Amino acid sequence: MATSRSLLRSDRSASLLLRRKITDRMATGLSWLAMLIVVCVLGSILWTLVKNGLAGLSINLFTHSMAAPGQNGGLANAIMGSLLQTGLAILLGTPAGLLTGIYLAEYGANNVLARTVRFVSDMLLSAPSILIGLFIYMVLVAPLGHFSGYAGSLALAILAMPIVVRTTEDMLYLVPVAMREAGIALGAPKWRVILFICLRAARGGILTGVLLAVARVAGETAPLLFTSLGNSEWSVDMNRPMASLPVAIYQYAGSAYQDWMQQAWTGALLVTLGVLVINIVVRVGTRGGRT
Amino acid sequence: MEISARQPLPATKKNHPAGGVRTADPFFRMLVMATGIGVLVVLGAIIGVMAVGGWKAFAVFGPEFLISAVWNPVTQHFGAAAPVFGTIVSSAMALVVAVPLAFGTAFWLAALAPPAAAAFIGMAVQLLAAVPSIIFGMWGFFVVVPLVAHYVQPTARHLFGHVPGLSALVAGAPFGTGLFTASLILAIMITPSITAVMRDVFVSMPTVLRESAYGLGATRWEVMRNVVLPWSRQGVIGAVVLGMGRAMGETMAVTFVIGDSNHIGWSLFAPANTIASLIALEFPESAAGSLKLASLMALGAILMAISFLTLWFSRWLLARGQKAAGD
Numbered sequence: 001m002a003t004s005r006s007l008l009r010s011d012r013s014a015s016l017l018l019r020r021k022i023t024d025r026m027a028t029g030l031s032w033l034a035m036l037i038v039v040c041v042l043g044s045i046l047w048t049l050v051k052n053g054l055a056g057l058s059i060n061l062f063t064h065s066m067a068a069p070g071q072n073g074g075l076a077n078a079i080m081g082s083l084l085q086t087g088l089a090i091l092l093g094t095p096a097g098l099l100t101g102i103y104l105a106e107y108g109a110n111n112v113l114a115r116t117v118r119f120v121s122d123m124l125l126s127a128p129s130i131l132i133g134l135f136i137y138m139v140l141v142a143p144l145g146h147f148s149g150y151a152g153s154l155a156l157a158i159l160a161m162p163i164v165v166r167t168t169e170d171m172l173y174l175v176p177v178a179m180r181e182a183g184i185a186l187g188a189p190k191w192r193v194i195l196f197i198c199l200r201a202a203r204g205g206i207l208t209g210v211l212l213a214v215a216r217v218a219g220e221t222a223p224l225l226f227t228s229l230g231n232s233e234w235s236v237d238m239n240r241p242m243a244s245l246p247v248a249i250y251q252y253a254g255s256a257y258q259d260w261m262q263q264a265w266t267g268a269l270l271v272t273l274g275v276l277v278i279n280i281v282v283r284v285g286t287r288g289g290r291t
Numbered sequence: 292m293e294i295s296a297r298q299p300l301p302a303t304k305k306n307h308p309a310g311g312v313r314t315a316d317p318f319f320r321m322l323v324m325a326t327g328i329g330v331l332v333v334l335g336a337i338i339g340v341m342a343v344g345g346w347k348a349f350a351v352f353g354p355e356f357l358i359s360a361v362w363n364p365v366t367q368h369f370g371a372a373a374p375v376f377g378t379i380v381s382s383a384m385a386l387v388v389a390v391p392l393a394f395g396t397a398f399w400l401a402a403l404a405p406p407a408a409a410a411f412i413g414m415a416v417q418l419l420a421a422v423p424s425i426i427f428g429m430w431g432f433f434v435v436v437p438l439v440a441h442y443v444q445p446t447a448r449h450l451f452g453h454v455p456g457l458s459a460l461v462a463g464a465p466f467g468t469g470l471f472t473a474s475l476i477l478a479i480m481i482t483p484s485i486t487a488v489m490r491d492v493f494v495s496m497p498t499v500l501r502e503s504a505y506g507l508g509a510t511r512w513e514v515m516r517n518v519v520l521p522w523s524r525q526g527v528i529g530a531v532v533l534g535m536g537r538a539m540g541e542t543m544a545v546t547f548v549i550g551d552s553n554h555i556g557w558s559l560f561a562p563a564n565t566i567a568s569l570i571a572l573e574f575p576e577s578a579a580g581s582l583k584l585a586s587l588m589a590l591g592a593i594l595m596a597i598s599f600l601t602l603w604f605s606r607w608l609l610a611r612g613q614k615a616a617g618d
Contacts, residue, residue, distance in 0.1 A: 020510055020513065021510065023510070023512055023513075024510035024511060024512040024513070026512075027398075027511075027512035027515070027516075028403060028511065028512065030391075030395055031395040031396075031398045031399040031403055032395075032399060032403070033395065034391065034392045034393075034394070034395025034396045034398075034399065035395065035396045035399040035400075035404075035412060037392060038392060038396050038415075038416055038419065038479075038482060038483075038486070039412065039415055039416075041419065041479050042415055042416075042418060042419045042422075044430070044434065045419075045422060045426065045427075045430045048430055048433065048434055049426070049430075052433075096326055096329065096330075099322060099323045099326035099327075100323070100326045100327045100329075100330055102323045103323035103324055103326060103327040104327065106323075107320060107323060107324065108327075113324075113327070113328075114327070116331065117327040117328070117330055117331060119603075119606065120330055120331050120334045121330050122602070122606065123334060123599065123602055124330070124333065124334060126533070126536055126537055126540070126598070126602055127334075127337070127540065127595070127598065128539070128540025128541070128542065128567055128594055128595075128598060129540070129542065130540070130542040130567050130570055130571055130591075131337065131341070131540070131591050131594065131595055132337070134340075134341070134570065134574070134587075134588070134591050135336070135337045135340050135341070138340045138344055138588075139336070139340060142579055158333060161330070162330075165330070189315055189316045190316050190319070190320075191315055191316055191318075191319035191320075194319075215421055216421075218423075219422075219423025219424070219425065219426070220423070220424075221423070221424070221425045221542075221543045222424075222542040222543055222567070222571060225571060225574070225575070226574055226575075246423060246425050246543075249425055249429070250425055250543065253425075253428075253429050253432070253547075264429070265429075268425070268426055268429055271423055271425075271426070272422060272423065272426050275421055275422070275423060276418055276421060276422070279417070279418055279421045280414070280418070283414055283417065
């Protein structure tokens with residue numbers, strides 16, 4: 001009697017063990033599946049871009065400006081416009097982001113103002129980018145009466161700044177207190193300690209943030225639609241409407257012309273490669289550090 | 292990502308050991324503080340401009356603006372209900388797809404992956420997050436839309452088309468563009484960020500808790516289900532809400548695949564609009580000072596308010612999760 005009962009019990013525990021193992025295997029399998037789906041989507045996007053975009057890659061693309069369908073146009077003005085607007089946006093957004101990051105890390109401690117600034121900066125980081133474009137349209141484009149590269153840059157700068165704020169703050173926290181103390185012990189005022197010791201120690205990480213900001217804004221379309229609008233002619237005057245690669249892709253991708261479609265794909269390939277290369281360089285360079 | 296160990300700042304009082312009045316220090320302090328306040332001003336100005344710009348729409352239509360589903364530029368009658376409906380439904384459906392994907396991937400990265408593969412796949416997931424949204428739009432339009440039109444919706448209609456109650460959900464011509472496709476694209480776009488936060492939360496759990504569960508003979512899934520998840524519940528919900536906030540504001544990708552129709556219906560496959568896609572599509576055609584522009588601005592204000600509240604909620608959850616982690 002006793003033996004049969006213990007037999008029964010071991011039988012039951014064996015089936016329980018089996019069930020637990022099966023559940024574990026199923027969860028493991030589903031987890032693998034989820035990971036594979038995510039990787040396959042990335043693969044599919046890259047493959048689609050390469051398959052459709054590679055054919056249009058030619059010198060012509062970089063030497064000619066946009067033109068009517070069948071006129072053998074290129075994307076030179078859009079590439080130039082993207083470089084100019086992204087460059088100016090980073091020039092505007094980086095100092096603002098740096099100073100705000102310094103305020104949060106070095107002066108804010110944990111007072112109400114700093115907490116609010118930190119929260120609002122994070123808000124801007126994930127605010128819908130089209131609203132930033134709408135905002136710049138209302139305060140800059142509408143009063144001045146014309147679209148311009150400056151307006152586009154400003155919209156992109158608002159998007160770039162919070163990224164720099166976040167990385168600057170995070171990186172400054174990583175600077176050892178001993179280094180600050182050493183600077184102060186040598187008689188340096190606080191601003192010199194921050195600018196010449198802390199920032200210098202954190203410059204690698206901050207550069208990472210700036211590069212990520214470049215990668216983020218270089219591919220942005222929505223904030224440019226109502227600010228720099230786009231321009232089919234070569235123009236480096238930032239006070240006039242200005243072409244950009246993402247907006248050109250948007251215009252061409254919705255068209256019915258074979259050669260415009262081709263250029264849209266090639267432009268998309270260029271933008272994506274640029275953005276991904278920056279990301280890879282940053283992430284490999286910082287060895288697994290993520291922002 | 293919040294740095295938990297806030298290092299105390301070295302005490303630098305105004306009476307510096309080197310003596311003398313230092314004018315540069317207060318100046319620098321003012322400068323960084325002013326820039327910080329500038330950030331507040333920017334957000335305040337964005338909200339203010341949206342509210343002022345949209346005021347006319349509320350003034351003309353009153354509270355009816357919020358519940359009216361009419362969007363008719365010809366009769367000059369505008370209502371927010373259709374795009375708000377599209378925004379909320381597409382984001383919610385995106386979460387239904389994204390949460391299991393992100394959870395599975397985060398579980399894989401945190402518990403199952405060989406270390407070398409984890410670094411590699413982790414990077415691939417982050418790269419997916421870096422792809423510009425217009426690329427998702429093009430990929431969605433040329434790759435996903437045909438799949439939905441030729442396979443997904445016909446299959447769904449075949450399976451559920453005659454089931455009472457479900458048939459309405461799959462009704463309509465198989466265009467391929469619509470709510471369902473937009474949700475799929477949104478799901479893919481927000482999966483990386485949800486995965487990243489979930490993985491951080493999972494990894495930040497004290498190892499001793501996990502190891503003691505393993506020591507009791509628990510399987511990996513049981514550790515995840517009974518130890519890690521309860522412990523990191525708030526952080527996980529915070530990550531999900533954060534993803535939802537992102538999805539609601541997404542513009543370009545949605546604009547390509549949503550189908551541009553201001554219509555509220557039961558069908559998950561019907562063309563629709565989100566607030567962001569409607570602004571992107573109709574703003575270029577609205578004259579300055581027109582009622583349509585005011586209505587679009589009012590929609591912008593609504594979107595701003597929705598994403599503000601979502602982000603606030605998610606940060607609150609994440610901060611609470613972290614506080615719990617600190618104890």
